[in-house]
Amino acid sequence: MEIKQVHKATCHCGSVELELRMPNGLVDARRCSCSMCRKRGTVMASVEVENLMVTRGEEFLTLYQFNTLAAKHYFCKRCGIYTHHQRRSNPYQFGINVACLEGINPYDLPNITVTSGVHEPGEGIGL
Numbered sequence: 001m002e003i004k005q006v007h008k009a010t011c012h013c014g015s016v017e018l019e020l021r022m023p024n025g026l027v028d029a030r031r032c033s034c035s036m037c038r039k040r041g042t043v044m045a046s047v048e049v050e051n052l053m054v055t056r057g058e059e060f061l062t063l064y065q066f067n068t069l070a071a072k073h074y075f076c077k078r079c080g081i082y083t084h085h086q087r088r089s090n091p092y093q094f095g096i097n098v099a100c101l102e103g104i105n106p107y108d109l110p111n112i113t114v115t116s117g118v119h120e121p122g123e124g125i126g127l
C-alpha cells in the first residue's frame, strides 16, 4: 500500500472524485467514537483544507450536519458513501474516508486507534 504525493479518491459509484495532496502519507489514521462515527464506522485520515480538491461530481456531494453544525460531512447522494468532512476540532483540516483512496484497503492498516469523540463536549461533533 502506497500513498502517493497526489492521491485519487472516489466514492463507490465513481460520481465523486477527489484529488488529495498527501506529502506526509496517511496522517492521523483513526476511527472515532462520536455518535456519527460509531454508525459510519470509517477509518479517517487528516488532510489540510488546501490539499483537497473535488475534481469530479461536486454536484453529487451532499452535506450533512448535526448538533453544533460546525463539522461538514459530505457524502455522495447517488451511492451514499461518505468521502470527507470538514472537521469541527480543526476547520483547517478535512477528515477523509481512507477507504475511498484508490488502491488502499483500510482493513490492511495496522493499529488504528479510536479517538474518543464520545467524550467531547456536545458528543457527536464529528472530530
Ligand SMILES: [Zn+2]
Pocket (backbone or CB within 6 Å): 011, 012, 013, 014, 015, 016, 076, 077, 078, 079, 080, 081
Ligand atoms: Zn457515489
